[in-house]
Amino acid sequence: VETYPYNRYHPMGEIYQWMNLIREKYTEVVTQHFLGMTYEARPMYYLKISQPSSNHKKIIWMDCGIHAREWIAPAFCQWFVREILQNYQDNSRIRRLLKKLDFYILPVLNIDGYIYSWTTDRLWRKSRSSHNNGTCFGTDLNRNFNVSWCSIGASKNCADLTFCGTEPVSEPETKAVSSLIESKKKDILCFLTIHSHGQLILLPYGYTQNKPSNYGELIQVGQKAANALKAKHGTNYRVGSSIDILYATSGSSRDWARDIGIPFSYTFELRDNGTYGFVLPEAQIQATCEETMEAVLSILDDVYEKYWYSNSAG
Ligand code: 0X9
Numbered sequence: 481v482e483t484y485p486y487n488r489y490h491p492m493g494e495i496y497q498w499m500n501l502i503r504e505k506y507t508e509v510v511t512q513h514f515l516g517m518t519y520e521a522r523p524m525y526y527l528k529i530s531q532p533s534s535n536h537k538k539i540i541w542m543d544c545g546i547h548a549r550e551w552i553a554p555a556f557c558q559w560f561v562r563e564i565l566q567n568y569q570d571n572s573r574i575r576r577l578l579k580k581l582d583f584y585i586l587p588v589l590n591i592d593g594y595i596y597s598w599t600t601d602r603l604w605r606k607s608r609s610s611h612n613n614g615t616c617f618g619t620d621l622n623r624n625f626n627v628s629w630c631s632i633g634a635s636k637n638c639a640d641l642t643f644c645g646t647e648p649v650s651e652p653e654t655k656a657v658s659s660l661i662e663s664k665k666k667d668i669l670c671f672l673t674i675h676s677h678g679q680l681i682l683l684p685y686g687y688t689q690n691k692p693s694n695y696g697e698l699i700q701v702g703q704k705a706a707n708a709l710k711a712k713h714g715t716n717y718r719v720g721s722s723i724d725i726l727y728a729t730s731g732s733s734r735d736w737a738r739d740i741g742i743p744f745s746y747t748f749e750l751r752d753n754g755t756y757g758f759v760l761p762e763a764q765i766q767a768t769c770e771e772t773m774e775a776v777l778s779i780l781d782d783v784y785e786k787y788w789y790s791n792s793a794g
C-alpha cells in the first residue's frame with residue numbers, strides 16, 4: 481500500500497488487489513463488502529471506513545467510475561481512501577468526521593466498461609450489456625436509475641451514448657447500487673458521485689427545472705466546496721443545478737438519491753475544462769485529487785455540522 485502509485489491510472493486487476501491490501505492493512509477501520517455482480521460477472525465491492533464508536537453514525541456514499549472513460553474518477557476514490565486512512569489518527573479534522581460518519585466508497589461502479597476502456601476503446605462510456613441480438617452494447621448507467629426514467633436527455637436507442645436501458649434499473653450494476661442505497665437510505669446523509677470532465681459541482685435536478693426543497697443550502701455548501709477547491713491550486717469550478725449549468729438528464733443516480741430522501745446529493749465533474757477531456761494526463765492526477773479532496777472535506781464538514789447542530793437536514 482505504501483508503494484502503490486496514486487498518481488497513476490490503474491487497470492481493474494490492480495484496483496482489486498489494492499482493495500485487498502487496504503483491507504488487510506487497516507483491518508481495524510476498513511471492511512470490504514460485496515455489492516453484486518456486473519453484467520460480465522465480475523464482483524463489485526465497496527470499502528466501508530468506520531471507527532468503532534457508540535455514536536449512531538450517518539453514512540457518506542461516494543462512487544467513482546460510473547462512466548468507463550473518466551479514469552480520473554476511480555483515481556480520486558483511491559486517493560480519498562488513502563488520505564482518510566493515512567490521516568485519521570493524527571488529523572483532528574478527519575478524526576472528528578469519523579466519530580459520526582461512516583464512509584462507503586465504491587472505487588469503480590462500471591467495472592466492465594472500465595476494463596473495456598483499458599483493453600479496447602479508451603473512450604468507452606457505457607456498461608457492456610448486449611442489446612438487439614448483440615448488435616449494440618452498453619447502457620449509460622447514469623441514465624438507468626429509477627427517476628423520471630428516459631424522459632429527457634437520454635435515448636431509447638441502444639447504439640446511443642446515453643442509452644437508458646430497456647427499463648428503469650435494467651442493469652445489474654444499477655440494481656446493485658440501488659438496492660444497497662435503498663436499504664440504508666435513512667442513514668445516508670450525503671451521496672457523492674464522481675465524474676469527469678468540466679470542473680463542475682452539480683446538484684439536483686437534471687430532469688426538471690424544479691428545485692429540491694433544500695436548494696439554498698445545497699448551493700451554499702457546494703459553493704463553499706468550490707472555494708476550498710480553488711484555494712488549493714487555483715482551479716475554477718462552477719456550482720449549480722445540473723439542468724441549469726450542464727444539460728438535461730433523466731435517470732441519474734444523483735437525482736434518484738435526492739428523491740429517495742438523501743438530503744445532500746452532488747455530482748462532481750473533475751478536471752479538466754476540455755483541453756485533454758477524458759484523457760487527463762497522469763501528471764495532473766495529484767493536483768486534481770488534492771484539490772478535490774479539499775472540496776469533499778468541505779462538504780463533509782458542512783453536512784456534519786448541519787446534521788448534528790441544526791434540524792435542517794434531518
Ligand atoms: O452526462 C452525464 O451523465 C454527466 N456528464 S459526463 O460528461 N460525466 O458524462 C453529467 C451528469 C450530471 N447529472 C445529471 N445531469 N443528472
Ligand code: ZN
Pocket residue numbers: 546547550675676
Ligand atoms: Zn460521467
